[in-house]
Amino acid sequence: MIVVEDLPDQFKPRTLYVVGENEPYWLAAFVCPCGCGETIQLPMITGQRPRWTLDSKGTRLPSLSPSVDRTVGCRSHFWIRAGKIWWC
Numbered sequence: 001m002i003v004v005e006d007l008p009d010q011f012k013p014r015t016l017y018v019v020g021e022n023e024p025y026w027l028a029a030f031v032c033p034c035g036c037g038e039t040i041q042l043p044m045i046t047g048q049r050p051r052w053t054l055d056s057k058g059t060r061l062p063s064l065s066p067s068v069d070r071t072v073g074c075r076s077h078f079w080i081r082a083g084k085i086w087w088c
C-alpha cells in the first residue's frame with residue numbers, strides 16, 4: 001500500500017494506492033488483480049455511497065471492505081484481506 005496525494009499516471013501491479021494527505025484517506029485505487037489491466041477506484045469518503053473502508057495495520061497488510069464486485073468489464077468479485085486477494 002502506498003499513500004499518495006494524487007494518483008500516478010501509471011499504476012504498478014499488485015499495489016494499492018490510497019489518496020489523501022492524512023487519514024482518513026478518500027480514495028483507494030489499484031489495477032484489477034484478474035489481469036484485465038483496468039484500474040479500479042474505490043471511494044472512501046465518509047457519508048457517501050458506495051463507500052469502502054480501509055483497515056491498514058501499518059501499510060503492509062491493508063484490508064478493504066466490503067468486497068469489490070465489478071459490474072462492468074471483467075466482472076471480478078473479490079475481497080482484499082490483509083494484503084491478499086480472496087476471490088469470491
Ligand SMILES: [Zn+2]
Nearest residue numbers: 032034036074
Ligand atoms: Zn479484471
